[in-house]
């Protein structure tokens with residue numbers, strides 16, 4: 001199997017590249033990543049010398065590079081590459097449309113041209129919008145994105161769907177809830193709060209802190225994608241979620257408790273515009289049809305994550321200082 005993973009230097013992508021290379025050591029993996037602020041080769045240090053792993057620096061918008069890679073005997077494309085942070089999408093929506101919509105279209109065109117066996121789009125539960133106090137998102141829930149980020153992901157998803165309907169391409173879309181775990185960039189709630197707690201800085205909680213997210217340990221997301229890439233039925237969408245809803249305040253309190261720090265660090269700040277109140281995923285389809293089951297309970301997962309950040313405090317310092325091979329060392333198209 002010859003796999004092209006895009007965005008494989010980011011948080012979920014790098015966890016998945018390592019998961020796949022450990023589980024299927026005979027697979028050939030090509031990782032195409034633009035190494036923007038959120039992606040770093042530091043995340044892949046443990047596998048970067050493996051003979052069947054190749055890193056290529058480049059953007060999914062670069063159609064000639066994408067075409068060159070897809071033309072080299074790739075079987076499957078897994079598209080993890082995305083601008084993913086809601087707050088940044090409020091500042092700069094256009095970047096999100098370029099990467100998440102146009103970038104997906106470039107990949108789809110190339111996958112179609114080279115008649116690849118499969119295309120898997122890694123998406124998000126945010127495309128469904130926001131829930132009230134009850135109910136869950138199923139794969140049939142209408143798309144109702146509320147941020148430029150989620151609108152751009154919904155746009156990408158709809159293009160993937162259209163390439164299945166129009167050109168008969170073998171595609172799947174996965175829509176996962178909030179992930180946490182090692183190597184997550186500290187702009188996202190959990191790593192941000194861990195690192196700020198460790199340094200006794202105020203913890204900015206948007207609004208009343210009662211927004212709800214459904215948290216899943218990143219390795220459980222990887223095992224779900226593994227099943228979808230191998231067994232997903234063509235054209236189908238699969239929701240992935242941990243059945244583990246928590247308010248942001250609960251999350252932050254559990255971090256404070258674990259690190260023995262006072263609640264006085266909590267600092268309520270102005271709410272995020274268009275802030276979705278609650279996400280909750282119904283993952284019955286992937287559980288019953290593909291036999292997926294998450295392995296990590298939240299209590300153990302959050303402890304492992306806090307422990308990882310404690311033991312890897314220098315990871316963040318090294319990323320900030322560019323001590324490892326920094327994106328600027330490489331030119332577009334460089335292969336290592």
Ligand SMILES: Cc1cn([C@H]2C[C@H](O)[C@@H](COP(=O)(O)OP(=O)(O)O[C@H]3O[C@H](CO)[C@@H](O)[C@H](O)[C@H]3O)O2)c(=O)[nH]c1=O
Pocket residue numbers: 084085086087123124125126176177178179187188189190192204205206207211212213248272279
């Ligand atoms: C960064 C930050 C976040 N928050 C709140 C906003 C949200 O209700 C919650 C989680 O925020 P974020 O970590 O930014 O994640 P969220 O907006 O839910 O989106 C995440 O989860 C999505 C899946 O649901 C992914 O598609 C996105 O890429 C990912 O960023 O915490 C705060 O209260 N304070 C903060 O400083």
